[in-house]
Amino acid sequence: xxxxxxxxxxxxxxxxxxxxxxxxxxxxxxxxxxxxxxxxxxxxxxxxxxxxxxxxxxxxxxxxxxxxxxxxxxxxxxxxxxxxxxxxxxxxxxxxxxxxxxxxxxxxxxxxxxxxxxxxxxxxxxxxxxxxxxxxxxxxxxxxxxxxxxxxxxxxxxxxxxxxxxxxxxxxxxxxxxxxxxxxxxxxxxxxxxxxxxxxxxxxxxxxxxxxxxxxxxxxxxxxxxxxxxxxxxxxxxxxxxxxxxxxxxxxxxxxxxxxxxxxxxxxxxxxxxxxxxxxxxxxxxxxxxxxxxxxxxxxxxxxxxxxxxxxxxxxxxxxxxxxxxxxxxxxxxxxxxxxxxxxxxxxxxxxxxxxxxxxxxxxxxxxxxxxxxxxxxxxxxxxxxxxxxxxxxxxxxxxxxxxxxxxxxxxxxx
Numbered sequence: 398x399x400x401x402x403x404x405x406x407x408x409x410x411x412x413x414x415x416x417x418x419x420x421x422x423x424x425x426x427x428x429x430x431x432x433x434x435x436x437x438x439x440x441x442x443x444x445x446x447x448x449x450x451x452x453x454x455x456x457x458x459x460x461x462x463x464x465x466x467x468x469x470x471x472x473x474x475x476x477x478x479x480x481x482x483x484x485x486x487x488x489x490x491x492x493x494x495x496x497x498x499x500x501x502x503x504x505x506x507x508x509x510x511x512x513x514x515x516x517x518x519x520x521x522x523x524x525x526x527x528x529x530x531x532x533x534x535x536x537x538x539x540x541x542x543x544x545x546x547x548x549x550x551x552x553x554x555x556x557x558x559x560x561x562x563x564x565x566x567x568x569x570x571x572x573x574x575x576x577x578x579x580x581x582x583x584x585x586x587x588x589x590x591x592x593x594x595x596x597x598x599x600x601x602x603x604x605x606x607x608x609x610x611x612x613x614x615x616x617x618x619x620x621x622x623x624x625x626x627x628x629x630x631x632x633x634x635x636x637x638x639x640x641x642x643x644x645x646x647x648x649x650x651x652x653x654x655x656x657x658x659x660x661x662x663x664x665x666x667x668x669x670x671x672x673x674x675x676x677x678x679x680x681x682x683x684x685x686x687x688x689x690x691x692x693x694x695x696x697x698x699x700x701x702x703x704x705x706x707x708x709x710x711x712x713x714x715x716x717x718x719x720x721x722x723x724x725x726x727x728x729x730x731x732x733x734x735x736x737x738x739x740x741x742x743x744x745x746x747x748x749x750x751x752x753x754x755x756x757x758x759x760x761x762x763x764x765x766x767x768x769x770x771x772x773x774x775x776x777x778x779x780x781x782x783x784x785x786x787x788x789x790x791x792x793x794x795x796x797x798x799x800x801x802x803x804x805x806x807x808x809x810x811x812x
């Protein structure tokens with residue numbers, strides 16, 4: 398089978414690329430291992446909501462038009478939105494088709510699937526950035542009597558073994574799961590590493606409204622000093638609730654969740670933690686303060702202070718004088734460890750010389766290095782700070798489609 402472009406993945410990013418390719422008249426096929434929005438259907442816990450408000454849910458050609466712009470979509474509502482987008486885009490779609498390999502094929506590429514092979518000039522990898530739970534090396538030493546769970550396995554508290562729970566990781570996923578499990582009546586200990594503290598609202602507006610309005614979300618990958626570091630920044634401690642509530646470590650402490658430092662290891666039935674809790678929290682507080690300073694400066698520079706509530710600051714994160722450095726799993730009744738330690742994309746099927754020594758895909762803002770005509774979309778800070786959000790897909794899809802169109806035009810000129 399032959400086409401100009403193969404798009405791998407039919408989530409919102411893959412469909413956005415298809416929309417942009419169709420607008421340019423570039424023939425293509427979209428290949429999806431399951432159904433449209435497969436990951437949202439199969440790899441999300443039951444109570445999950447988007448971190449972004451509904452008004453921010455927009456892709457090329459479609460934007461949220463419901464009656465709750467300040468609400469937050471459930472996973473089922475996200476699936477419905479993406480399904481609606483698929484009907485609008487009406488892409489040349491191959492569902493239930495697993496891509497097995499991507500290899501070089503003359504001047505183009507060969508995409509082998511379990512239902513045949515495609516030959517093409519270009520490939521856009523839109524298979525998501527959260528395919529594989531990323532576990533720290535110490536996870537291998539977890540005693541076999543303790544259930545090991547990742548957010549991709551987690552569905553609801555009642556599905557966990559009876560007993561206390563240790564949640565490792567305090568970014569968006571970790572704080573949400575820790576809060577939900579604790580509310581179910583189970584004792585919860587939260588191991589806190591690097592995190593990004595962020596209020597849900599500030600000066601009367603959603604914090605992501607401020608990120609958009611001040612231009613922070615539009616900051617480009619080639620404008621930051623250390624893009625590798627920027628791409629590894631954890632997701633902010635945000636939760637989407639009808640109450641537009643903030644959920645930070647102080648809130649969890651007030652509810653009875655015990656905070657400890659980052660996980661360091663397991664030995665003799667005990668979990669071991671670093672002594673860095675206070676430093677990690679102080680750093681997160683400092684960075685939150687800098688963000689709020691940036692917002693206040695923008696308001697002052699634009700002379701619009703009367704339009705918003707007065708500036709204010711939040712209580713620093715409270716840390717016990719001597720947080721425990723060990724936790725006896727048996728005596729504390731811990732039966733489950735939930736690893737909220739991030740994800741990584743699955744590029745195992747990409748058989749091209751495009752990876753660095755750590756196995757990370759090399760790309761320049763989504764233009765894959767060493768493989769002309771191959772593109773990546775849907776990764777954290779791909780081209781802009783907002784790239785990992787649904788609304789960040791539009792600009793990235795247009796940019797990459799522009800580059801792709803020039804690439805095949807150049808190829809045509811040489812042939």
